[in-house]
Amino acid sequence: MNKIRWKVHLKAIAFYAFKWILIFFIFLIMLWLLVKLHLPTNIPISLISAFITFVLTWDILKFFNKLIVYWENIHFSKPYKGIKGINLYRWAEGIEVEESTFYRILSDGSSTNTINNLALIKEKIEVFCSNDVTKLRLLSAFVERRLSNNILEKTSSILLGIVVSIVTSFLNKSSLGETYFQKVINYLDGSDNIFSSSNITIFIKYFTFFLIFLALWLYILNILTRDKKRLSLIHQIIKISIDEK
Secondary structure, rough: HHHHHHHHHHHHHHHHHHHHHHHHHHHHHHHHHHHHHOOHHHHHHHHHHHHHHHHHHHHHHHHHHHHHHHHHHHHHOOHHHOOOOOOOOHHHHOOOOHHHHHHHOOOOOOOOOOOHHHHHHHHHHHHHOOOOOOHHHHHHHHHHHHHHHHHHHHHHHHHHHHHHHHHHHHHHHHOOHHHHHHHHHHHHHHOOOOOOHHHHHHHHHHHHHHHHHHHHHHHHHHHHHHHHHHHHHHHHHHHHHHHHO
């Protein structure tokens, strides 16, 4: 099993190494052609740099995601030591208890068939509860406790308000500035070309920053919500099992 995992890791490393060597090779070829043909280089270089920056950011996020999954596999595959030596009152506070429990229940590999995966999850949960409706209801309450105390859900409106306030403040500061109005006036009277190479380069830079910010936001949102999505699915499957009894 370890040899297979190492082969998979080596293939992934080889793939990313080949991809980045190819990207930089294409970049050098395009740069050589631009210089050879005496063509403008600022806009093409800005576009290529933006592409490389975004792809690099995306690959780094994917790498961190793999690290998180790897750490979770090691962490949750071990017996949860936090439940040793505590009473039921303290045990009921546990957060990692759910994750460790369901990791052990659902440790089997998945297939490409969605229905088969859902049926297997249902079967594993029913076996864990010995097909007893009372145990299924207890497990449902166990999961519902975590779902009803989701920190992200309670703070999402606050975080959204903070982000909107920051963006609004930035836009107000930019739009009220003398430079902004001067650029608008210059564009209207024809003295400023909005499609000049310098303006296009600036637009590419800020658009790249926006894409990176969006990718980071979606990545963080996915990390914070995937536990809730997993538990929500498990909770619905438990309810189906209860209804069938």
